[in-house]
Amino acid sequence: MANRTHKSSTSKKGASPPTEDDAAPLNSSESVEKIMSAIELLGTKMDTQTAALSQEIASIRQELHTTVSSLQSANSQNTKRIDDLEQSATEWSSTVMTLETTVKRLQSEVCGLTEKCLDLESRxxxxxIRLIGIEEGKEENNPRQFCAAALKEILDLEDTPRLDRGHRSLAPKPRDGERPRPFIIRVHHGDVKDRILRISSQKKQLFYKEKRTLWT
Known part of the structure; x- marks a missing residue:
């Protein structure tokens, strides 16, 4: 018994304490677990960030698609409007050219008609002839007949001259005491008109109802 006890104590005394090499495997295993856990956590975060980024990119793409579609639609409408305006401008240009040609032709015709009117007016x-000095109202309602009778009386003509027209000038009717408006008389025959002027020029003074008259 004593020997066993001695051996046992001897064996206990001879046993060496554990070294760092004996504890290393345990520390390495924990480190690996921590690293793997960190990697898994990092992967989870990356997946989350990737999903969020993908969602944001998809949202941006959708917005861009909507914006581009709207711009394309607006561009199509503007293109159609521009085409319509170009077509209208072409049509209006043709119309304006036609109108310019018409206006030039009408201007030429108006000039010709104006010259003809001036010539006819002169003719x-x-x-x-103008008869001046007869009081207002003497002609009553038939100025042409009155002028014919006045010519015959004033110039001592054998026949009553044929007149186309006989009327007062278009000036406003004068008030009492003002100078009467002259008569505008158109003689039908030119030779009769010349004879009237010749006789009136031969006479120094012309009177109608004892009032002096003038011829022009």
Whole structure:
């Protein structure tokens, strides 16, 4: 018994304490677990960030698609409007050219008609004479007949001259005491008009109802 006890104590005394090499495997295993846990956590975060980034990119793409579609629609409408405006401008240009040609032709016609009117007016006035000095109202309702009778009486003509027109000038009717408006008389025959002027020029003074008259 004593020997066993001695051996046992001897064996206990001879046993060496555990070294760092004996504890290393346990520490390495824990480190690996921590690293793996960190990697898994990092992977989870990366997946979360990737999903969020993908969602944001998809949202941006959708917004861009909507914006581009809207711009394309607006561009199509503007293109159609521009085409319509170009077509309208072409049509209006043709219309304006046609109108310019028409206006030039009408201007030429108006110039010709104006010259003809001036010529006709001048011709119509060639047989006109003016009788000045007869009181207002003497002609009553038939100034042409009155002028014919007045010519015969004033100039001592054998026949009553044929007149186309006989009327007062278009000036406003004068008030009492003011100078009467002249008569505008158009003689039908030119030779009769010349004879009237010749006789009136031969006489120094012309009177109607004892009032002096003038011829022009």
């Amino acid at each position: 119509s006035r060639r047989q006109n």
